[in-house]
Amino acid sequence: MRILFLDDDDYRVADFKDRTGLDVVWAKTCSEFIAYLQSNRFDYIFLDHDLDLSGPNAGNGMDAAKFLADNPGHVSGDTQVVIHSWNSYGVANMVNVLKHIDDMRLHVIHGAWHRVFMLNNVQLAFCL
Numbered sequence: 001m002r003i004l005f006l007d008d009d010d011y012r013v014a015d016f017k018d019r020t021g022l023d024v025v026w027a028k029t030c031s032e033f034i035a036y037l038q039s040n041r042f043d044y045i046f047l048d049h050d051l052d053l054s055g056p057n058a059g060n061g062m063d064a065a066k067f068l069a070d071n072p073g074h075v076s077g078d079t080q081v082v083i084h085s086w087n088s089y090g091v092a093n094m095v096n097v098l099k100h101i102d103d104m105r106l107h108v109i110h111g112a113w114h115r116v117f118m119l120n121n122v123q124l125a126f127c128l
Contacts, residue, residue: 002041006033006064007048007084016046028052030059034067037074045081049090061085065094072101 003024007013013026025040027033029051037045045068049061061083068075075081081098085091 001043003044003046004033004036004040004042005046006030006051006061007046008052009048012048030061030063030067033059033064037067037071041074041076042079045075045079047081047083047085047094049083049085049087049094060090062090062093062097065097069097069101075101 001022003022004027005013005016005024006027008028013024016022017024025036025042027036047061047064051060065083068081083091083094083098085094
């Protein structure tokens with residue numbers, strides 16, 4: 001199982017890895033995210049909206065969502081995209097962009113991750 005995780009919070013990514021025991025490809029910026037996506041296929045893509053925008057071409061989760069929408073060939077019909085963010089406005093905009101991709105499965109986790117999520121028949125409890 002291949003997972004691409006876009007998030008600038010190293011604690012959140014480390015916690016996800018510790019809780020799941022899964023191998024995760026971590027992108028801190030939108031440009032890193034796009035580079036990984038252009039050269040790999042992923043089963044799950046986790047997108048945060050708010051990223052540290054201090055770096056050159058850092059972008060945010062909306063930029064990543066637009067890239068996915070403009071380049072649907074990088075997402076297979078089995079790819080599941082999970083949007084996780086406290087930013088409700090950003091989440092709504094990302095959903096509006098991504099919901100038009102055929103056959104993509106989209107999940108939204110808004111706010112704290114006090115939620116149980118099924119990942120390839122493995123139950124994962126998030127509390128971030």
